[in-house]
Amino acid sequence: MSATQVSKSNSLLSFLGGLGAILIFGLILFVAYLPNRPEPVNAQAGIDRQAKADEARAAGLEKLSSYKVINAEAGTVAIPIADAMELTVAAYTQAAQEADGAE
Template sequence: MSDSTKTPSSSGSLLTVAAAIGGFAIFALIVFIAYLPKKPDPLPDGVRTPEQRKAALADLRAKEKAAATSYGWVDQNAGIVRIPIDEAVAITIKEINAKK
């Protein structure tokens, strides 16, 4: 009987290991590219973010409140003024009571 035993070739096993590592690397690359965080597209002109809209609304409300609670000229040449709402209501009530 012969005691010949086959030893695995080192180049064949090295090739198998390299192919397995390469396969895992390709798989990892595909997963990485698939799950990359995507940047949102830039907004077109005239479109505002929710934060910008919220800030614009707060600014508008502040201006409206200031106009409703303060004195100011609407048209100085025509002599038209703006008065606070509370005072306008009081004047209107006085005028209605004076007519009665």
């Protein structure tokens, strides 16, 4: 029996044939299916959820960045987070300076 040898040209043609088959399948898929895809069934639900999420996000940002009187009798006021952080750092810095000056 003689051993069958596969030439380089046969290997190349086999590879190109397989690659061509895959590309033809992709082309058929693109032409037949992708342009004619129906809109998802729950598209309106997704739009509604996004609108509710945007409203909730806006309400949260409004709460975090606005002044609001919590208890007028006690003088309690909610302030924006950025202002609260600055006041807290200033208070700690002042306390540290007073502690250094008292020593």
